[in-house]
Amino acid sequence: MSQHRFSGVLAPVITPYNADLSPDAARLGNHCSWLVSQGAGLAVFGTNSEANSLSIDEKSSLLEALIEAGIDTDKLMPGTGCCALSDSITLTKKAVDLGCAGVLMLPPFYYKGVSDQGLFDFYANVIEAVADDKLHIYLYHIPPISQIPLSLNLIEQLAAKYPDTIVGIKDSSGDWNQTQAFHDLQIENFAVFCGSESFLLQNMVAGGAGCISATANVNPHAIFDLYYHWNEAGSAKKQSALNSIREIFQSFPMIPALKAATAIYGDDAAWMRVRPPLTGLTDKQHATLALKLKKAGFEMPDL
Amino acid sequence: MSQHRFSGVLAPVITPYNADLSPDAARLGNHCSWLVSQGAGLAVFGTNSEANSLSIDEKSSLLEALIEAGIDTDKLMPGTGCCALSDSITLTKKAVDLGCAGVLMLPPFYYKGVSDQGLFDFYANVIEAVADDKLHIYLYHIPPISQIPLSLNLIEQLAAKYPDTIVGIKDSSGDWNQTQAFHDLQIENFAVFCGSESFLLQNMVAGGAGCISATANVNPHAIFDLYYHWNEAGSAKKQSALNSIREIFQSFPMIPALKAATAIYGDDAAWMRVRPPLTGLTDKQHATLALKLKKAGFEMPDL
Numbered sequence: 055m056s057q058h059r060f061s062g063v064l065a066p067v068i069t070p071y072n073a074d075l076s077p078d079a080a081r082l083g084n085h086c087s088w089l090v091s092q093g094a095g096l097a098v099f100g101t102n103s104e105a106n107s108l109s110i111d112e113k114s115s116l117l118e119a120l121i122e123a124g125i126d127t128d129k130l131m132p133g134t135g136c137c138a139l140s141d142s143i144t145l146t147k148k149a150v151d152l153g154c155a156g157v158l159m160l161p162p163f164y165y166k167g168v169s170d171q172g173l174f175d176f177y178a179n180v181i182e183a184v185a186d187d188k189l190h191i192y193l194y195h196i197p198p199i200s201q202i203p204l205s206l207n208l209i210e211q212l213a214a215k216y217p218d219t220i221v222g223i224k225d226s227s228g229d230w231n232q233t234q235a236f237h238d239l240q241i242e243n244f245a246v247f248c249g250s251e252s253f254l255l256q257n258m259v260a261g262g263a264g265c266i267s268a269t270a271n272v273n274p275h276a277i278f279d280l281y282y283h284w285n286e287a288g289s290a291k292k293q294s295a296l297n298s299i300r301e302i303f304q305s306f307p308m309i310p311a312l313k314a315a316t317a318i319y320g321d322d323a324a325w326m327r328v329r330p331p332l333t334g335l336t337d338k339q340h341a342t343l344a345l346k347l348k349k350a351g352f353e354m355p356d357l
Numbered sequence: 358m359s360q361h362r363f364s365g366v367l368a369p370v371i372t373p374y375n376a377d378l379s380p381d382a383a384r385l386g387n388h389c390s391w392l393v394s395q396g397a398g399l400a401v402f403g404t405n406s407e408a409n410s411l412s413i414d415e416k417s418s419l420l421e422a423l424i425e426a427g428i429d430t431d432k433l434m435p436g437t438g439c440c441a442l443s444d445s446i447t448l449t450k451k452a453v454d455l456g457c458a459g460v461l462m463l464p465p466f467y468y469k470g471v472s473d474q475g476l477f478d479f480y481a482n483v484i485e486a487v488a489d490d491k492l493h494i495y496l497y498h499i500p501p502i503s504q505i506p507l508s509l510n511l512i513e514q515l516a517a518k519y520p521d522t523i524v525g526i527k528d529s530s531g532d533w534n535q536t537q538a539f540h541d542l543q544i545e546n547f548a549v550f551c552g553s554e555s556f557l558l559q560n561m562v563a564g565g566a567g568c569i570s571a572t573a574n575v576n577p578h579a580i581f582d583l584y585y586h587w588n589e590a591g592s593a594k595k596q597s598a599l600n601s602i603r604e605i606f607q608s609f610p611m612i613p614a615l616k617a618a619t620a621i622y623g624d625d626a627a628w629m630r631v632r633p634p635l636t637g638l639t640d641k642q643h644a645t646l647a648l649k650l651k652k653a654g655f656e657m658p659d660l
Contacts, residue, residue: 172634332475
């Protein structure tokens with residue numbers, strides 16, 4: 055049984071596409087290797103991975119390819135929560151069978167206004183169907199996009215029923231009071247990740263486990279540096295520097311901006327492709343992003 | 358090439374489950390046969406079908422089973438719009454290959470605030486990938502749940518580019534002004550269905566094609582009767598009677614209430630099962646529903 059628990063900085067890894075918009079496993083593997091070299095873990099199939107624009111089969115194949123390419127399964131926390139219970143079971147089981155140390159699980163997000171009982175049943179059904187004590191679930195709280203908040207009561211009930219399986223949460227509410235409320239639950243061995251490095255210092259002070267953040271795709275080393283040295287002099291300045299870079303990316307649609315930066319700094323235009331319903335940056339946005347990053351002295355070392 | 362175009366009353370057919378929550382193809386086939394006998398078409402895999410709680414494989418298998426059981430493909434308008442472009446292509450192609458006369462297509466609904474261009478690209482990619490002139494798409498507009506409105510501009514552009522493929526819309530906005538705006542586009546051979554029989558008379562007066570409504574699962578004959586005789590004396594009274602029955606169902610969570618009524622009137626408790634994140638009616642709700650329907654003189658003839 056894997057005893058690995060996640061902490062630190064994870065990237066919801068952006069997903070590259072071939073010209074026909076099929077997923078590009080080789081480029082994804084290279085980007086994952088680079089992220090690991092920079093200190094980051096791999097929350098593949100997150101929101102910023104366009105995970106919900108990929109089929110279950112595509113995600114399963116990519117996961118197999120990453121592991122075949124030598125990516126350490128202790129670094130892998132794939133997103134496996136889908137709208138359909140059957141899909142969530144299939145993909146979660148696949149992740150566990152392949153040895154992934156954890157999974158990040160969205161609630162089902164089509165039906166709105168569902169009850170805590172319905173969400174509990176959903177997670178419980180996945181856990182009982184996978185039936186493997188190597189399954190470690192990090193709940194994924196992102197109500198601005200999923201439109202499905204996870205209540206404190208629900209989280210407490212899940213963690214009480216499955217203490218060795220429900221081991222943490224990623225909070226992408228964008229509201230520090232919400233993240234604090236997850237800390238205040240004081241669930242034992244429960245890792246609280248913030249969903250943006252803007253809250254990283256605050257989260258570490260509160261006893262959090264780190265962050266899982268979009269911009270860790272492009273700025274992993276600097277984010278990891280704050281994670282590692284948060285309790286030392288200069289941490290506020292490091293936080294401020296991270297915020298400045300994040301603000302540049304946030305002034306564009308985030309996913310195409312992350313891909314554009316990867317294309318620019320890796321000199322590889324193939325990274326610019328996104329799957330509909332997303333669209334790439336316009337030429338003007340692309341040029342403005344490049345300029346802003348250059349002015350800020352931004353780098354992606356060893357990319 | 359199938360020249361069939363849909364009109365009339367369609368049910369977003371509720372999906373029965375076995376005790377292990379796998380889909381029950383035989384019960385679904387029986388319910389579809391009954392609906393057809395009552396005058397309804399079959400919008401299987403709609404919102405009220407818990408479509409987004411089913412995997413692509415489950416939906417493909419159910420579709421095959423229905424056709425093997427003798428369901429007329431001219432009655433079938435399966436929902437095939439998924440979050441993932443690849444899933445939408447797979448399922449739409451399957452529906453066309455099996456001979457379904459139309460498909461009802463949700464926009465991708467995970468990513469919010471996406472552009473008209475991104476949604477256009479999504480539908481265009483599906484149409485180009487399926488590449489079959491037998492494909493007839495009815496757009497599915499249900500912003501209260503999908504959170505993705507389809508703009509008038511987007512619809513005009515799609516219909517202009519693909520006039521033989523984009524052949525109609527189901528409007529479940531719940532706002533008659535919105536449905537009227539779709540009529541006002543005056544797109545040639547474009548069928549406007551309202552998403553609730555509450556608007557059926559209004560929609561027929563406006564030149565609409567009919568309705569695709571949750572309660573057509575349980576009250577198809579009466580809804581069909583108004584559709585067929587909307588231009589005759591007594592139609593307002595018929596509309597009012599339909600509204601009374603709908604209001605009973607709307608006073609409960611709709612999907613479990615439809616299933617409970619089917620269980621009650623068909624004397625078949627298996628129909629009460631729902632998949633998480635939905636939950637069934639409580640015992641008290643179940644009893645209240647039964648009582649209200651009885652008092653209203655509601656029947657499901659020949660079920």
